[in-house]
Amino acid sequence: MAEYYLYFKSLHIIFVVTWFAGLFYMPRLFVYQVEASEKPSPDKEILGKQLGLMAHRLWKIITGPSMVLTVIFGSLMFYINPGLFSAPWMHIKLAFIVLLFLYHWKTWRIHKTFQAGNFKYTSRQMRLWNEGATLILFAVVFLAVTKSTTNWIFGMLGLVGLAVLLMLGIKLYKKIQDKNPDA
Numbered sequence: 001m002a003e004y005y006l007y008f009k010s011l012h013i014i015f016v017v018t019w020f021a022g023l024f025y026m027p028r029l030f031v032y033q034v035e036a037s038e039k040p041s042p043d044k045e046i047l048g049k050q051l052g053l054m055a056h057r058l059w060k061i062i063t064g065p066s067m068v069l070t071v072i073f074g075s076l077m078f079y080i081n082p083g084l085f086s087a088p089w090m091h092i093k094l095a096f097i098v099l100l101f102l103y104h105w106k107t108w109r110i111h112k113t114f115q116a117g118n119f120k121y122t123s124r125q126m127r128l129w130n131e132g133a134t135l136i137l138f139a140v141v142f143l144a145v146t147k148s149t150t151n152w153i154f155g156m157l158g159l160v161g162l163a164v165l166l167m168l169g170i171k172l173y174k175k176i177q178d179k180n181p182d183a
Contacts, residue, residue, distance in 0.1 A: 005080045012073035015066045019104075020137055022063025026107055027130035029055045033114050034123040052115055059111055067104060093143040100136045124174065131166045135159055 029051055036047035077084065084090050110129070113120065121129075139159055 002080050005077065008073045008076045008080070012070060012077060015069040015073060018062055019066035019070050020133060022058055022066060023104065023107060023133040024130065026055060026058055026063060026111065027126050027133075029058065030110060030114060030121070030126040030129070031123045034119050034121065034126060037117075037119045048117075055111055056115065059108070063104075064108075087147065089143050089147045093140055096136055096139045096143070100133075100140070103132050103136060124170070127170050127173075128167070131163070131170075134166065135163055138162060 033048065033051045033055065036044060036051055038044075039047065107129075110121065110126075142158075
């Protein structure tokens with residue numbers, strides 16, 4: 001089975017990409033759903049129905065199945081190469097993967113709440129939520145590529161810096177949007 005390791009690794013990476021695509025787009029749909037729920041009728045109902053359908057399909061066809069396939073091919077890689085478990089960088093990566101599963105679960109919960117027509121979050125909160133997957137992606141990719149824990153402090157400082165930049169970008173976007181709602 002070792003001869004299939006690189007195929008499993010390739011498929012693992014492909015499904016990580018599609019999983020993250022879903023996790024990036026789902027909160028963006030949440031932003032649109034919240035904004036649509038604030039529009040007058042009939043726009044509210046028409047947009048709400050279409051955006052709800054898009055979110056449902058994204059979750060059922062891309063996001064959920066991609067997560068499952070990512071886990072399957074990642075597990076096969078561990079099965080073929082159990083030595084990966086002993087690498088310190090892998091322990092940290094797996095901690096971020098646990099965070100990713102929690103993020104996935106919470107995103108699913110928000111999706112279910114929105115599908116029921118309960119919009120208890122603002123569009124700004126959903127924009128901020130959207131950045132969670134970005135931070136996890138940066139951490140996982142850098143750990144997987146560098147396979148290093150020696151610069152862990154610099155890595156965490158980099159993640160904090162990235163988070164600050166993302167927050168500033170969201171604030172700037174909000175300012176521009178407030179000045180020009182059609183932007």
